[in-house]
Amino acid sequence: MAQLGTREKLAILADAAKYDASCASSGTSKRNSIGGKGIGSTEGMGICHAYAPDGRCISLLKILLTNSCIFDCHYCINRKSSNVRRARFTAEEVVQLTLAFYKRNYIEGLFLSSGIIRSPDYTMEQIVRVARSLREEHDFHGYIHLKTIPDADPELVHQAGLHADRVSINVELPTVAGLTRLAPEKDAGRIEGAMKDMKAAIVDTRDAKRRFRSAPNFAPAGQSTQMIVGADGADDRAIIGRASGLYDRFRLRRVYYSAFSPIPDASAVLPLKRPPLMREHRLYQSDWLMRFYGFEPGEVGQVTDAAGMLPLDIDPKLAWALKFRERFPVDVNRADREALLRVPGLGVKAVDKIVASRRLRSLRLDDVARLTVSIAKVRPFITTADWRPTLLTDRADLGARLRPASQQLELFAA
Template sequence: MSERIREKLSILADAAKYDVSCASSGSNRKNTNGGIGDTGNGICHSYTEDGRCVSLLKILLTNFCIYDCQFCVSRKSNDVKRAAFTVDEVVELTMNFYRRNYIEGLFLSSGIFKNADYTMERMLSIVKKLRQEQRFNGYIHLKTIPGASEELVTEAGLYADRMSINLEMPTEQGLKTVAPEKSHAEVEKELGLVRNKTLQYESERGVIKSVPRFVPAGQSTQMVIGATPENDKEVLRTADRFYKDFSLKRVYYSGYIPIQNNTGLLPLIGTPPPVIRENRLYQSDWLMRFYGFSVHEIVNDEHPDLELDIDPKLSWALRNIHQFPVDINTADYRLILRVPGIGIQSAKKIVSARQFGKLRSHQLRQLGIAYNRAQHFIRCADSPFSLGEQDAGRVRQILLQESQSKWRPKDTAQLSLF
């Protein structure tokens, strides 16, 4: 690798670290043509279900940008070193790193130079060359450019596994404050285009076998949290609406990271948000997507912000202590799933196991639930009859004391999800 390419890679890989929406799932692009790579179980920056830690080449095509978004390190007024890859340089880097087993895929984003279509054309050229000329079948996540033409976005969807476009701020008002040249309407237009094209291709596939796959891993978006003063209720309501309206696979929450900023504009809330707030938002998002919780159950006018010392599932349970205890041996799956300390797999095991007899506390422990937490909210065959007389404040105090004794002070931000 030449020194010039090495320097570009250093600059543009560092600039890409602020975009957290780079996990993947749901794509099943297979290597059937004797090409290179295979999407397989997906690419992400964490561990897959089979325990593998996987990685991808995460870079910007360029950090030049015509916009001056105050929260972005690549904004045009920021005094940073600029660089740009050519189309062939990105293709060559991806293939060389893949052959050396450094990566399993590509995450490609970019600043906007000249205009949206000019930038999108070059990103499209990269993914086309990888798929058609290099016969690369690995995972590709492509960030689309706000304002790019429908034709370019549609064609890109035929080559990318996942596409995403950043919502940036949770509300239009917040976005206009820090990025007046952008709008949520542009983002919604592209998300709607990808959603409609996906449905169109799926319906055609039922009639025509040779219809190509269009964005098989779906689309996602990202919100910056803490740069503008939206509360958690506004953040989660926005996420909920975009999940429903655009069939998103994921919404990512990126805590605002202070960058060089001479305007004094950011952050508007005074200090950057704690990492634990970002963690609580992800936990709430999980409850909405997989646990059957509605957004107004988690946050509402009375409780507009998530509690930082306890997770949102436990917070909901303590606010609704009258709905407990849940009888493990008679309650339906949906109610069992709402018990703090019981996850999706454990709830399924409980429903399956109780067909063979009433479950007792020692059996629940064997099924893998967090019994020390769940015991305050359930009734099983050997539970005391007074269990339903629990006081929410007392339960909260007990669980907090257990958490503090289990974790060192510096680790309290890493409490288990549920």
């Protein structure tokens, strides 16, 4: 590894980092370089693109400190027994890469993770060293996301929160049984204990900031986690329940889902094929329903099949509306916000605009059409001042007609 050049290391360690999905940079507090002081703002190779809530694309240098590891997790391409080319950056090399990429306007921040080398404490020390150097020695104001190690000393994990905008601690797999079987060196209790400690530190710091302006920042963008989908036997219903529990107990900003991808020299206990990418997409949609649309985990679970899997051909919100067709249509001029959020095709922003606009006048179908991407998807489930769906097909037919297609048929007449 010592003979590799920086470009070769970057190629290896950026590629090794691609399996980590949790690199979004939303939710951070803004830092600005005022008066020409400081480097960076929260506003190629090794560069990932994350999206803020307002739709801005944010570029991050996404790399591993090293892809060497003393652990032998079956699903990980960087596991100890894996036959992959190894590389390692020093903390100083990561610092200089970050600054160089930023000054060339390639990135707006850093996402740093690592395999475990020597010990969890040693590895965590190196990760913290990168962030501390950027913040304190180079006055770096860009975004930093650090992947923390639950087995490391809690004080080291705490130090990560003092220098990073966001921290993440991966639960790895949806079930304790799956983690025990596929990553026997990792402990679900320690992982959740670290997440609990991080939550407490974030809450304490926010309380302190309300009372003392000089109180230090601590992971202002919160914490996130990631689950691998399809490496074990967990069904979608179990994954949805697990994600909901994590949100409730640890106040996570995001749960990320990563479809298992078969790796070279794979363990015999792993599946031979990756799950459909659409499964990952449907889990993200169900996650959105719970976080922003008021759905309970059990309600999302109602649209799973006998095997506990979400439908792949239609999104879970539409599947729920088709299953509970008796709750529709809803009157956009009278229904409460909660009912409108259940309408397929209406997003949160569209619902808020409907609620605000109807205070001034009675809304017509054209008014709703201006607020949504596809009025064809919305029409079967709403009534307006000039619209009422009079031709209702059965659930199977309606579902088939509303599936995404290159051409949509005219379904209803006023």
